[in-house]
Amino acid sequence: MFACARRFAEGGLAKSCIHVQSAGGIDKGFVVIVCRACPDPPCARVCPTDALLPREGGGVKLDIEECIGCGNCVEACPFGAILWDGEQNKPRVCVYCGYCAPHCPYGVLALEELEEAPHDRG
Amino acid sequence: MTVDKLLERVLYVDLDKRRFHVEHRPELFEEAIGGTGVAIRLLHEECPEGADPMGPENPMIMAVGPMVGLYPLASKTVAMFKSPHTGNLGESHAGGRSAVALRLAGYGALVVRGVSNMPVYLVIDEAGVQFRDASALWGMHSSYTVGSVLREREAGSGLRSIMRIGRAGERGVTYACVITETFRHFGRLGLGTVWGSKGLKALVIRGKHALPVADRRAYRRTYDGIFETLTESSLMQKYHELGTAMNVLPLNELGALPTKNLQDARFEGAEAISGEALAEEYLGRRVACAHCPVACIHLATLRTSFPDKPYFYKTQLVGYDHEPIFATGSMLGLDEVNGMLSLLDEIEVHGLDAMSAGVALAWATEMLERELISLEDTDGVEFRWGNAEAYIEGAGKIVTQPTDFYKALARGVDHASSIYGGRDAALAFGGNEMPGYHTGPGCHVGYLTGARQSHLDSAGYSVDQKVAQSGESLTPSELAETLLEEERWRQVLTSLVICLFARNVYEPETVINSLEPLGISTTESELREIGARILREKNAFKEREGFSMDSLRIPERITETMSPLGQVDPAYMRETIEAYRQKL
Structure with missing residues (x-):
């Protein structure tokens, strides 16, 4: 989470596109919520201004100028992976830059090129 | 020093009037x-x-610092209050998500004043404070349930x-803790008791502010340097692998592991409760505080069966560290x-300080052996x-206090x-029960002189071990100076x-280099001067409240x-304490 915000060379969590929370208490472990690079992303389908478009290689691209801040994409993503930037009133979503991966010392996060769509992986 | 605009905000909460306000205090943080x-x-x-x-006049204060939310392992919150346990300075630290949450909610410090006329919990975020009715949570048997609700x-x-308290805090046990994120604690000196006296059952603090920096490039460079040291050097390895429980066996071999109320300093069962044995047989999960790559929090699996119900089990996780193992393991034989x-779990259910509770139960065991108390008392x-x-039964009775003896024990062994x-066997230092080290005079002087009567104040246990290794003893003045x-x-x-576990990573030069990109220029001598002044300010508070180095009881x-350094000489300890007082 912190590494993702540090892409913008700032601290805190306002701009992070990864969310980590416990699975109902720390004894249950943690859940990493991040864009799963759906082959036909529902978030893009519901965007009324086409500000959110499928990105080549997976994921989506946000054109911040076109975005009207309606929040449809947040509702559409079943993983809750579209986060919200309350300061700008715009969505925040992973851009697959991979900056987080080397900052995860346990190898939970990695950036890999995949031959096939990742949705059939767990 | 300059301070960012979020850190300088101090949130004041008045429980009497159910009001809050924010004051900007840049000078305080500068x-x-x-x-x-x-x-x-x-x-x-x-x-x-x-x-x-x-x-109501006792405030409950929490504060975080400029590096929280910006650098790894800057992950702790400091709580301060007047301690109901020692009647003097109360200071307790905890990690979990506490520090990051308070900082990213947009505050550098929190001050809670007064007493609520009904049980409340507070929700604190960037919008301020919501006061919520906690009367249904008050009296609840288990602190775990309060957390899950x-x-x-x-x-x-x-x-x-x-953050929440258990029934120990509600019922005035003077060493009640505040539990945060289930497995971390503001453990010592009775912060939970202060909350209980205020009718404050819990705090929910949340936030996700951005923290801009002055020099963006230098910030990322400095961060990555520290991150690499933390994850790739051997400095944090022991915390990462076995956790603090790795101390059990070496201390036992040295003859420094308090056993059976310190009637012994070696425990025949040390192997069984060692960090190695726990990691091999019981370790269920390792987790980290927010913004920490180390993951020192070790959680053991406890599988218990239901009596009279065949093949019914529950499996839960119980946090362990060196101190809880000493207090509920070796100290109790x-x-x-x-x-x-199971005992640690029971302590968690009630929200007791595991260290004080273990030492109190150890003292009670010896008192029963010596027939200074009877089964009627217990x-x-x-x-x-x-x-x-x-x-386990005794821990519960410290909370419910069915006899005068438990009422007394609920105020500690002193x-x-x-x-x-x-008194000879009452192992309290400045009123606070001992930590898990009997390494020599250094640790004990440290418990007595340290501002929060803790092994974490001055790490005397480490000084003792260095003396044992080098074979060169220190004069009282040298020990005091160290x-x-x-x-x-x-x-x-x-x-x-x-976090003090990262003290060897955040050496003065690294601290200075980390502050620079935040727009804070300082020098090692300036930092050391500030450190010395803070310590004097703490001791001034203690003296004001009646603390005196001259009248400290040496059990x-x-x-x-x-x-390991032979018989501890009380005269040498007194001389060291006097030297410490003069140098302070």
């Missing part, structure tokens, strides 16, 4: 950094002389800290791991070394021994607020049981 430095300033401002620790009821999962974990509980069931005798220098520097680390037991 002069005192944050954390312990800011908290002691606020305590001086807020706490009147002679305040009743359980009264709040987890479901309040928003902000992943961005919040849920308990080498059966399931029993030890309400029929037969405390016996290694008897987990009796200790107080209980003033009524029932056994302890003092360590304690002064630790004021800087705990003002920033950096005879520590001079009777052999340490």
Whole structure:
């Protein structure tokens, strides 16, 4: 989470596109919520201004100028992976830059090129 | 020093009137950094002389520092208050998500004043404070349940800290803790008791602010340098692998592991409760505080069966560290791991300080052996070394206090021994029960002189071990100087607020380099000066409230049981304490 915000060379969590929370208490472990690079992303389908478009290689691209801040994409993503930037009133979503991966010392996060769509992986 | 605009905001909460306001206090953070430095300033401002620790005039203060939310392992919150346990300076630190949550909610410090006329919990975020009815949570048997109720009821999962007290805090046990994120604690000196006296059951703090920096390029470069040291050097390895429990066996081999109320310093069952044995057989999960790559939090699996119901089990996780293992294991002669974990679990249910509770039960066991107390006093509980069931029952009775004896024990061994005798075996230092080291005079002087009567103040246990290795003894003046220098520097680390486990990573140069990109220019001598001043401010508070280095009680037991440095000489200790006082 912190590494993702540090892409913008700032601290805190306002701009992070990864969310980590416990699975109902720390004894249950943690859940990493991040864009799963759906082959036909529902978030893009519901965007009324086409500000959110499928990105080549997976994921989506946000054109911040076109975005009207309606929040449809947040509702559409079943993983809750579209986060919200309350300061700008715009969505925040992973851009697959991979900056987080080397900052995860346990190898939970990695950036890999995949031959096939990742949705059939767990 | 300059301070960012979020850190300088101090949130004041008035429980009497159910109001809150924010004050901008840049001067406070410029002069005192944050954390312990800011908290002691606020305590001086807020706490009147002679305040009743359980009264409305005792403030509850929490503070974080400039590096929190920006650098790894800057992950701690400092709580300050007048301690109901010692009647003097109360200071306790915890990690979990507490520090990041408070900082990213947009505050550098929190001051809670007054007493609520009904049980409340507070929800704190960037919008301020919501006062919520906690009457249904008050009196609830288990602190775990309180946590899971709040987890479901309040928003902000992943961005919040849920701090709560158990019934020990509600019922005035003077060593009640505040539990945060289930497995971390503001453990010592009775922060939970202060909350209980205020009718404050829980705090939910959440936030996700951005923290801009002055020099973006330097910030990322410095961060990555520190991150690499933390993850790739061997400095953090012991915390990462076995955790603090790795200390059990080496201390036992040295003859420094307090055993059976320190009647011994070696425990025949040490192997069974060692970090190695726990990691091999019981470790269920390792987790980390927010913004920490180390993951020192070790959680053991405890599988218990339901009596009379065949093949019915529940499996839960219980946190362990060196100190809880010493307090509920060796100190109680308990080498059966399931029993030890069950006792730790019971302590967690009630929200007791595991260290004080273990030492109190150990003292009670010896008192029963010596027939200074009877089974009538213990309400029929037969405390016996290694008897987990009796200790589990006893822990519950410290909270419910069915006899005068438990009422006394609920105020600690210093107080209980003033009524029932056994002062020689009452292992409290400045009123606070001992930590898990009997390494020599250094550790004990440290417990006595340290601002929070803790092994973490000046790490005397480490000084003793260095003396044992080198074979060169220190004069009282040299020992005092070593302890003092360590304690002064630790004021800087705990003002920033950096986890003390990372003290060898955040050396002065690294601290200075980390602050630079945040727009804070300082020097090592300036930092050390601030550290020395903070320590003096703490001791000024203590003296004001009646603390005196001259009248500190040295429990005879520590001079009777052999340490790795031989018999601890009380005259040498007194001389060291006097030297410490003069140098301070």
